[in-house]
Amino acid sequence: MHIDWFVFAAQIINFLILVALLKYFLYDRIVKAMDARQAGIASRMEEAERLRQEAGRHLQEMEEKKRQLDARVQEILNQAVRDAGAEKERLLALANEEAQESRRRWKETLAREREAFYDRLRLTSGEIIFSTIRRILGDMADAALEEHVVDTFVGRIRGMDEQAQELLRRSLDDSRSEVTLVSAFELRPDQQEKILSALGPFLSHDVTLRCEVRPELISGIELVSQGYRLAWSVQRHLETLEEAFKEALREELPEVNLENAGGEDAPAQEGSRQPHQSG
Amino acid sequence: MEILSLNQISPDQVVLLQWGVVRITATLLYTWVVMAILILVAILVGRKATADTAISRWQNLLEVVVSSIREQIREISQDEPDHYTAFIGTLFLFIGLSNLLLIVPGYVAPTSSLTTTAALAVCVFFAVPIYGISKNGLAYFKEYFQPTFIFFPFHVMGEFTRTLALMIRLFGNIMSHDKVIAILLAVTPLFFPIVMHALGLLIGMVQAYIFSILAMVYIASVTQAHESHGRGP
Structure with a gap:
C-alpha cells in the first residue's frame, strides 16, 4: 500500500x-x-x-x-x-x-x-x-154562318144606342164617298145591299161600299170609315179574350214581358174612337 | 493481456511511461479512458439536448440519471441542488463508470487504486469547508467549537477519519473484488466468476452511491447545521 x-x-x-x-x-x-x-x-x-x-x-x-x-x-x-x-x-x-x-x-x-x-x-x-x-x-165558318154574321151585324147597327149612332153618323159624314167593309168571306151583292140599307138612316150622301176579304177574321164583318170602326168578328172576340187573359197574367207576373212572350196576335187599336163592340 | 498481476495490489504499480517524476501509470490511463467516455457522451448528447417532448434515448437516459442525482441531493440537503450537482454528480458518475467497466476484460478500475480514492476523498475533504464557507461565510468555523471549544479536536479528528474512511472503503471494496475475481478465475473458471462479476457490478454501483451520498451528507451537515443553529433560540 x-x-x-x-x-x-x-x-x-x-x-x-x-x-x-x-x-x-x-x-x-x-x-x-x-x-x-x-x-x-x-x-x-x-x-x-x-x-x-x-x-x-x-x-x-x-x-x-x-x-x-x-x-x-x-x-x-x-x-x-x-x-x-x-x-x-x-x-x-x-x-x-x-x-x-x-x-x-x-x-x-x-x-x-x-x-x-x-x-x-x-x-x-x-x-x-x-x-x-x-x-x-x-x-x-161557312156560307151559312156568314149569313148569320151579316144578319147579326145588321142587327147590331140597328140596335146601337144614341151615342153610338151619333158617332157612326159623324164618321160617315166625314168620309167622302167610300166605306170599307172587311169580311172573312166575299160578300154577295144582296148581303152588301142589306148592310147598305141598314146604314141608310146614317148616310147624308151616297157612298160606295168597297168590299175587302181578310180570312184572318175567321168569321165576322168590320165597317171602317174615316177613323171609325164598327166590328163584329170572331177575331175581335178572340183578341178581346186574349187581351183579358194577358191582362190577368200581367197583374200576376209583372216582370214577364207579355208583348214579346204573347205572340203575333197583338190587338190593333188603330185609334178607334170607342172600344170595340163586342158581341 | 494481464496488466495487473495478482501479486500487484494496485494499478499504480504498473508504470507505462516515465519521464523523471512524471509517471504515466495504469491508474492514470484508465482514469483518462473513463473521463474520455464521460466527456464524449456529455458532448454528443448535450450538443443535441432539446427542450422538446420528443428526445433521443441517450438524452432520456442522461436526464433520468441527472434528475435522480438532483432528487437525491435535494432530499439530503433540503435545498436547491444546483450548487452541488456538478461535484456530487461527477463523483457518482466517475466512480460508477469506473466500477461498471470492470466487466471489460483487461480493464483495471482506477478506483481500485488507493491513490485515486485518496485523491477523491481529499477533494471531498476540501469541498466540505468550501461549501460551508460559501454558504455560511466564516460562521462555518463555529461548528468546530460546538457545543464547546473542547470538542474542537474531536471535530478535526472526525474530519480526517471520515475522509480516511471514504478512501479506504472504496479502495477496499473495489480492490478486493478485483482480486476475488482473479482468484476465482483461477479456481473455478466457469460460471461462478460470471455471478461474481454481476455481484461486482452491484457492489461497484453501491460504492459509487455510498461515496457520493456520504460526500453530500458531509457537505449538508455543515450547511444545514449552521442554519439550524441560526434558527435556534
Whole structure:
C-alpha cells in the first residue's frame, strides 16, 4: 500500500477537470433542457387549462343559446299551431258561408226557373188554347154562318144606342164617298145591299161600299170609315179574350214581358174612337 | 493481456511511461479512458439536448440519471441542488463508470487504486469547508467549537477519519473484488466468476452511491447545521 503522489495530484486535477467539463457539457445543458421542457409543459398546461375554462364557458353559452333557441322554436311552433287552427276555423266558416250562399242562390235560381217555367207554361197553354179555338172556329165558318154574321151585324147597327149612332153618323159624314167593309168571306151583292140599307138612316150622301176579304177574321164583318170602326168578328172576340187573359197574367207576373212572350196576335187599336163592340 | 498481476495490489504499480517524476501509470490511463467516455457522451448528447417532448434515448437516459442525482441531493440537503450537482454528480458518475467497466476484460478500475480514492476523498475533504464557507461565510468555523471549544479536536479528528474512511472503503471494496475475481478465475473458471462479476457490478454501483451520498451528507451537515443553529433560540 502506497500512494504515488504524482498520480495523486494528477487524479485531483483530473477530477476537477472532469467536474468542470461535465458541468459545462452535461449538467448545465441537461438541466436547462429539462427546465425549459418543464416550463413549456407548464405553460402548455396553463394554456390548456385556460382553453378548457374558455371552452367550458363557451359550452355554457352555447347551451344557454340552444336553450333559448329551443324555447323560441317551441314558441313559434305553438304560435303556428294556434294560427293554423284559427285560419282553419276562419276558412271553414268562410266555406260554410259560401256553401250556404251557393245553396241559397241555387234555391232562388230554382224557384225563379220554376216560376218562369210556370209562366211560359201558362202563356204557351193560352196561345195553344186560342190558336185551337181560332182553328176550330175557322173550320166551322161557312156560307151559312156568314149569313148569320151579316144578319147579326145588321142587327147590331140597328140596335146601337144614341151615342153610338151619333158617332157612326159623324164618321160617315166625314168620309167622302167610300166605306170599307172587311169580311172573312166575299160578300154577295144582296148581303152588301142589306148592310147598305141598314146604314141608310146614317148616310147624308151616297157612298160606295168597297168590299175587302181578310180570312184572318175567321168569321165576322168590320165597317171602317174615316177613323171609325164598327166590328163584329170572331177575331175581335178572340183578341178581346186574349187581351183579358194577358191582362190577368200581367197583374200576376209583372216582370214577364207579355208583348214579346204573347205572340203575333197583338190587338190593333188603330185609334178607334170607342172600344170595340163586342158581341 | 494481464496488466495487473495478482501479486500487484494496485494499478499504480504498473508504470507505462516515465519521464523523471512524471509517471504515466495504469491508474492514470484508465482514469483518462473513463473521463474520455464521460466527456464524449456529455458532448454528443448535450450538443443535441432539446427542450422538446420528443428526445433521443441517450438524452432520456442522461436526464433520468441527472434528475435522480438532483432528487437525491435535494432530499439530503433540503435545498436547491444546483450548487452541488456538478461535484456530487461527477463523483457518482466517475466512480460508477469506473466500477461498471470492470466487466471489460483487461480493464483495471482506477478506483481500485488507493491513490485515486485518496485523491477523491481529499477533494471531498476540501469541498466540505468550501461549501460551508460559501454558504455560511466564516460562521462555518463555529461548528468546530460546538457545543464547546473542547470538542474542537474531536471535530478535526472526525474530519480526517471520515475522509480516511471514504478512501479506504472504496479502495477496499473495489480492490478486493478485483482480486476475488482473479482468484476465482483461477479456481473455478466457469460460471461462478460470471455471478461474481454481476455481484461486482452491484457492489461497484453501491460504492459509487455510498461515496457520493456520504460526500453530500458531509457537505449538508455543515450547511444545514449552521442554519439550524441560526434558527435556534
